[in-house]
Amino acid sequence: MKSIYFVFIIFLNTNVFSEEKNDNYFYIDSDKLIIKENPLISEFIGNAYARNVENHFWGNKILVNYDNDKKIKLITIIRNVKIVRPNEEIFGDKAIYDPKLEKIKISGNVSIIQNGNILSGSELIVDLINSTSIIKGNNDKQVSVKVAK
Amino acid sequence: MKKYLNKIIIIILLIILSLIVLNYFNNDSKMLETKVNNLKEISTPGTIEISNPVFKNKGLNTNPYEIIAKKGIQIKNNIELYEVLGTFTNDNGEIVYVKADKGLYNQINQTIELIDNVTIYDDMENKTSAKFAIIDIDNKKMNFIDEVISVSDTSIIKSNSSVVDEKNNTIVYSGNVRVKVKDR
Numbered sequence: 001m002k003s004i005y006f007v008f009i010i011f012l013n014t015n016v017f018s019e020e021k022n023d024n025y026f027y028i029d030s031d032k033l034i035i036k037e038n039p040l041i042s043e044f045i046g047n048a049y050a051r052n053v054e055n056h057f058w059g060n061k062i063l064v065n066y067d068n069d070k071k072i073k074l075i076t077i078i079r080n081v082k083i084v085r086p087n088e089e090i091f092g093d094k095a096i097y098d099p100k101l102e103k104i105k106i107s108g109n110v111s112i113i114q115n116g117n118i119l120s121g122s123e124l125i126v127d128l129i130n131s132t133s134i135i136k137g138n139n140d141k142q143v144s145v146k147v148a149k
Numbered sequence: 150m151k152k153y154l155n156k157i158i159i160i161i162l163l164i165i166l167s168l169i170v171l172n173y174f175n176n177d178s179k180m181l182e183t184k185v186n187n188l189k190e191i192s193t194p195g196t197i198e199i200s201n202p203v204f205k206n207k208g209l210n211t212n213p214y215e216i217i218a219k220k221g222i223q224i225k226n227n228i229e230l231y232e233v234l235g236t237f238t239n240d241n242g243e244i245v246y247v248k249a250d251k252g253l254y255n256q257i258n259q260t261i262e263l264i265d266n267v268t269i270y271d272d273m274e275n276k277t278s279a280k281f282a283i284i285d286i287d288n289k290k291m292n293f294i295d296e297v298i299s300v301s302d303t304s305i306i307k308s309n310s311s312v313v314d315e316k317n318n319t320i321v322y323s324g325n326v327r328v329k330v331k332d333r
Contacts, residue, residue, distance in 0.1 A: 024332045033306065033322040044326065052332055064330070070303045071331055099332055 026052050026072060028062060040066040050075060054128070055104070057095065058082040072099050081106065088133075089113045090124060102128035110135065120144045197223040202230065204254065211286055213238045216247075216254060216261065228254045233263060237284070239315055245271050247284070259286040267293070275301045277311070289315035297322065304330040 031046030041063060044050075048062040059077035067073045075097040077083075083090040083104065093108020104126040111120045112135065121135040121143040137143035202221035206214050214237040218230035235247035249263035263282040269291065270276040280295035291313040299306040299322075309324030 026328075026330050026332045028326075028328040028330065030326045031324070033308070033326045033328065035320040035322075037318045042328075042330075044328075070301075 023053050026050060026075075028064070030062065040070065042066075048077070050077070054085060055097070056084040057097070059095070074098055081108070085126070087114060090126070092124070104128070117145065199223060199228070202228065204228075204256075206286075211259070212240065212289075214286065216252075218252065221254075226255055226257045228256070230254055233261075235261070237286075240289075243271055243273075245269060249282070260284065261286070269293075273301075275299070277313075279311070304328060 028042075028044055028048070028050040030044035030048040032044070034043040034045065035041070036043070044062040044064070046060070048057075048059050050057040050062050057075070057077050059081045060079035061077075063074075063076040063078065064072055065074040065076075077095040077097070079093065081090075081092045081095045083092075083095060083106065090104075090106055090110070090112045092106035092110040095104055095106040097104045104124075106124040106126070107122065109120075110122060110124045111118055112124060112133065119135050121137045122140070123136040123138075125134045125136075127133070135143055199221040200219075202216075202218050204214075204216040214235065216230070216233065216235040218234070219232035221231070222229040230252035231250070233247065233249045233252040237245045237247065239245060246269065247261075247263065248266070248268045250265035252264065253262040255261070261284045263284070265280065266278075267280065267282045268276065268278045269282070277293060277297065277299040279293035279297045282294065283292040285291070293311040293313075295309065297306075297308045297311045299311070299320075305328070306322055307325070307327045308322035311320065311322045313320050
């Protein structure tokens with residue numbers, strides 16, 4: 001396989017925000033919500049915005065998959081994705097947040113802004129437990145970095 | 150002098166007595182007027198007042214339900230209900246309870262419009278409240294309108310309106326949807 005992947009590892013310190021982890025709720029707003037059963041899925045359509053203590057997600061559509069105890073299993077944000085986290089802003093076409101693994105995978109035209117620096121690629125994985133972000137590129141789009149002076 | 154005093158006392162007593170009698174008849178006529186007015190309201194042609202009406206369906210073609218009210222007024226095919234309480238059994242055999250201040254039951258269309266303080270809840274502590282709701286029994290649909298709030302043990306959903314479609318197993322919330330759901 002001729003694909004060339006560039007990997008960037010960025011270590012982030014998010015301990016500053018750990019004190020705010022008391023609220024175990026997700027807040028989601030949208031124009032419309034469709035709840036389907038078997039399996040239980042919530043589809044938030046139009047101006048969808050989800051947030052918990054640390055992370056804010058925007059997108060055209062947000063899908064929430066639940067486990068058997070009706071707890072959130074996966075949150076998928078589709079189209080015009082914007083994620084705001086402590087010290088960084090992430091943009092992409094699609095994002096999947098796994099609250100159990102504490103990981104966010106962003107795909108499509110991904111860009112991440114940190115302290116004025118802009119990194120672009122095709123896929124980004126944010127590990128919220130280890131405070132790491134891995135950005136990948138592919139044949140069509142290699143990772144690019146714009147460093148602020 | 151004593152002769153005049155007796156006469157004055159008798160006159161005063163007569164005046165007091167006449168006042169009492171007049172007042173009594175006045176009250177009576179007012180009560181009568183109220184009764185006549187009530188009768189006019191109730192006895193509009195084609196209306197029948199029913200106290201404690203009960204509507205039951207044992208579920209040959211539809212799921213079983215029971216609607217009771219404190220008072221009902223039948224106007225042609227509609228029955229206006231006051232202090233409505235109802236139980237509906239869904240496809241899974243679960244009972245859904247309905248409460249509202251007022252209702253309008255259409256026997257032909259098999260629909261119930263619920264007005265003011267509408268609450269629908271089940272044994273699993275799922276509860277939805279709204280200002281107005283329409284239950285379409287045949288099509289197994291519930292429409293909630295205005296200030297819709299759904300509460301379960303894991304979430305709270307607020308919206309302008311909502312449609313529960315039991316046939317398609319979907320619930321649609323529309324307009325200013327705001328959700329608070331347990332993260333993990």
